[in-house]
Amino acid sequence: MNFRPTLLALLFAASAAQLEAQRLPTNVHPEHYKLEIAPYLDKAVFEGLETIDVTLDQPSATVTLNCLEIDVRKVTAGGQTGTVSYNPALEQATFTFPQPLPAGKSSIQVVYSGILNDKLRGFYLSKTKARNYAVTQFESTDARRAFPSFDEPAMKATFDVSLTIDAADTAISNGPIIADSPAGPGKHTLTFGTTPKMSTYLVAFLVGDFACEKGKSDGIPIRVCTTPDKVKLTKFAVKSAEFTLHYYDQYFGIKYPMAKLDLIGIPDFEAGAMENFGAITYRETDLLVDEKTGAVNSKKEVSSVIAHEMAHQWFGDMVTMQWWDNLWLNEGFATWMQDKAAAAWHPEWKFPQDVASSVQGTLNLDAIKTTHPILAKDTQTPAQIAELFDGITYGKGGAVLGMVENFLGPEVFRQGVHNYLQAHMFGNATAEDFWTAQTANSHQPVDKIMQSFIVQPGVPLLTFGDVQASGYPVTQSRFYLAPESVADKSTGGWTVPVCVKSATGPVCKILTPADSSLSLLGSSAPTYLFANAAGKGYYRVSYSPAQLQAIIAGVNTLTPPEKLDLLGDRWALTRAGQAKVGEYLDLALALKQDADASVVQNALSYIATINARIANADDTAQLNEKMRKELGPVYASLGKPSKKDAYDKDEIRNALFAVLGRAKDPAVLAEASKLTDDLFSGDPARMKSAKESPLADTAIYVAAAQGDEALYNKLQTVSQKATDDPGLQTQALFTLADFQNPLLVVRTLDYAVSGQVRNQDSWILIARELQQPETREVAWQYVQQHWEKVSAQFTTASGARIVTAVGSFCTVAQRKEVADFFATHKVEAAERTLTQSIDSIDACIQLRAKQEPNLRQWLSTHQ
Structure with missing residues (x-):
């Protein structure tokens, strides 16, 4: 899945025994579910008839399973009628029968009803202006809202699903439709093929007037489906899915296991996407893009998300983690795999740079005190499970896999993946199962490497000294972003595969906690090294002054991912107080004319952070003047945009345009204003010309920051009326948060909580207003004063994202306000998130105190 789910506030106070009790008893094993469901979209309810074939280890008069927001009307088994008792706090129901059910096989029949909720979880309503749809989102613990179930990933079973719906509607589920029969006046019943053995959270059923574009790959029929008005935007996704399915068939050496593959865009959807077996669901902006006119970055996003969810069909759906503590096995792998597949399809889109860039954010997240291990051992409740869907599970999981693949070599790693999947097909597995397969196949200490990175939290910092006869002196320690953090004494060090790029070529070595030097070529070791060849290592590096000087002098010999790693390391060390901010600025400006867009974008993005988190008002004015002086000529040298320009040139131009816009460069502001005026002029010729400019999107953003009510x-209006183009509609909506006029900030927040914005999007407007220094104070006061309206918009995950947003604050007073406010205004599944946000505020306060004098000194000598 591309992000999500939660529980009731009272569970935060539950005892350890209660938390443990949220796991189901292990004496009953589901084998097969037959689900017959009839949704009534006009009434927002549904009725269900369910038969669960189970095996009992020993005779029992009770069967406990998961059940929430469901009314069980009748339950029978073995000719007996049972009674039902509910435990909403544990999200369970217990069926009790007059006589014990015998050991062995039994069938339990359940008649029940439920609600089609508006919380984007379970079986819920998704709405357009034209009609309602009934759709599902079950990961992680919400299948229990649609049918009583053994809703734990290891309790796999097969499923037969049938849906009785309006005659004019269709339905989609995991299997193909095998029967369509009349079901009374105005109704018909669609019956779907039996699924393989799978977990409950992967079941899906959707009802509405979906329209689909068809394709095929390796003999598997593929459809991309959406509401009828948007089907014209599905062609790109079909081609992406066709390529990706064939690529994965070849990569895994195991054919896609389902009879068909559907990808469905849903108007209201919490996550980016969800990997339901054979019926993947998506937020519309992550699936739909115009094949001919869509921006390259939009196509990249769609192809990457499609590849992520399709990777899950093998890694997560076919082989599933034993329990949610190993969620990283699913999400880390799909995160690593997504850009590998997308890059094979479109290598010109430079996905390796995207990977290298995203790893930098993950390393920073993992370098705060309140990070957590990838393997989350103490995970019992739905709220605890929900908190695992974060940047560590996805980003660190994927980055560590990428590091191991780089060390072993792609083919050795691929064979290990195949062996793991083959051994656990349609079953469940653990992290140990995965790294054992890789260790056995490679004959390398993958188990020791993975153990050290998966089980313990944090980021290793490798500090290299100047070359000696025995090699390079090196120490490893845990790296923290906050200057005042103290090393965690419980961290035992890492077994690190270090791949070094030196003057004599790349070499990979294992560095253990006991090693005090890295030996490359003995006494003839080169005088300098770059200690993260290919930029794949999950660690930070600190070099001696002489080594750093040599690396920067030869920076153009580094690949783009290596340059991104160097930039990330230097910025992280700056944040940690181990380097001066002026040194980072020198490096960033040295790369201002780099030929790779990602390098330029990353170098400049950290400058924006310096403005936001270090500089005072006077410093900002001086830094902006410096940026105009340094970057204005670079931007001018690129010339006017042309259709013949390469992707990188367009992206570099956009990056410079955005920075110069923030720096209030008069020429850029004028250009942004003209482009924006043309886009909204109503004159077809002017609008067409402006839309074709690669600067159009950035121009709107730059203009909005200075914008008035008329532009707002x-x-x-575009955000409300462009309903047939989800990308344009969403872009217009989110740009409302870029206006800095306080009256327009309040207007945006009022709009976000008005009920006119889908709750999948409302939190994004609020979070953006909280994160921007120019709008933060107004937004924070608004959130506190209108909490009832703000919190009413929260879905299963978005409340925690608002708590994350306040982590961008940077004063002692704001820190106290955040701690005090959320102490009395609890947010579901956000306990750890609040701690992380407060730590982030502390880190910013320390960063500003440490680096503001250094920034002022640099500015005084760089006029």
Whole structure:
């Protein structure tokens, strides 16, 4: 899945025994579910008839399973009628029968009803202006809202699903439709093929008037489906899915296991996407893009998300983690795999740079005190499970896999993946199962490497000294972003595969906690090294002054991912107080004319952070003047945009345009204003010309920051009326948060909580207003004063994202306000998130105190 789910506030106070009790008893094993469901979209309810074939280890008069927001009307088994008792706090129901059910096989029949909720979880309503749809989102613990179930990943079973729906509607589920029969006046019943053995959270059923574009790959029929008005935007996704399915068939050496593959865009959807077996669901902006006119970055996002969810069909659906503590096995692998597949399809889109860039964010997240291990041992409740869907599970999981693949070599790693999947097909597995397969196949200490990175939290910092006869002196320690953090004494060190790029070529070595030097070529070791060849290592590096000087002098010999790693290391060390901010600025400006867009974008993005988190008002004015002086000529040298320009040139131009816009460069502001005026002029010729400019999107953002009410009104109108283009509609909506006029900030927040914005999007407007220094104070006061309205918009995960957003604050007073406010205004599944946000505020306070004098000194000598 591309992000998500939660529980009731009272569970935060539950005892350890209660938390443990949220796991189901292990004496009953589901084998097969037959689900007959009839949703009534106009009434927002559904009725269900369910038969669960189970095996009992020993005779029992009770069967406990998961059940929430469901009314069980009748339950029978073995000719007996049972009674039902509910435990909402544990999200369980217990069926009790007059006589014990015998050991062995039994069938339990359940008649029940439920609600089609508006919380984007379980079986819920998704709405357009034209009609309602009934759709599902079950990961992680919400299948229990649609049918009583053994809703734990290891309790796999097969499923037969049938849906009785309006005659004019269709339905989609995991299997193909095998029967369509009349079901009374105005109704018909669609019956779907039996699924393989799978976990409950992967079941899906969707009802509505979906329209689909068809394709095929390796003999498997593929459909991309959406609401009828958007089907014209599905062609790109079909081609992406066709390529990706064939690529994965070849990569895994195991054919896609389902009879068909559907990808469905849903108007209201919490996550980016969800990997239901054979019926993947998506937020519309992550699936739908115009094949001919869509921006390259939009196509990259769609192809990457499609590849992520399709990777799950093998890694997560076919072989599933034993329990949620190993969620990283699913999400880390899919995160690593997504850009590998997308890059094979479109290598010109430079996905390796995207990977290298995203790893930098993960390393920073993992370098705060309140990070957590990838393997989350103490995970019992739905709220605890929900908190695992974060940047560590996805990003660190994927980055560590990428590091191990780089060390072993792609083919050795691929064979280990195949062996793991083959051994556990349609079953469950653990992290140990995965790294044992890799160790056995490679004959390398993958188990020791993975153990050290999976079980313990944090980021290793490798500090290299100047070359000696025995090699390079090196020490490893845990790296923290906050200057005042103290090393965690419980961290035992890492077994690190270090791949070094030196003057004599790349070499990979294992560095253990006991090693005090890295030996490359003995006494003839080169005088300098770059200690993260290919930028794949999950560690930070600190070099001696002489080594750093040599690396920067030869920076153009580094690949783009290596340059991104160097930039990330230097910025992280700056944040940690181990380097001066001026040194980072020198490096960033040295790369201002780099030929790779990702390098330029990353170098400049950290400058924006310096403005936001270090500089005072006077410093900002001086830094902006410096940026105009340094970057204005670079931007001018690129010339006017042309259709013949390469992707990198367009992206570099956009990056410079955005920075110069923030720095209030008069020429850029004028250009942004003209482009924006043309886009909204109503004159077809002017609008067409402006839309074709690669600067159009950035121009709107730059203009909005300076924008007035008239421009705001135009964007709001687009956000409301462009319903046939989800990308344009969403872009216009989110740009409302870029206006800095306090009256427009309040207007945006009022709009976000008005009920006119889908709750999948409302939190994004609020979070953006909280994160921007120019709008933060107004937004924070608004959130506190209108908490009832703000919190009413929260879905299963978005409340925690608002708590994350306040982590961008940077004063002692704001820290106290955040701690005090959320102490009395609890947010579901956000306990750890709040601690992380407060730590982030502390880190910013320390960063500003440490680096503001250094910034002022640099500015005084760089006029």
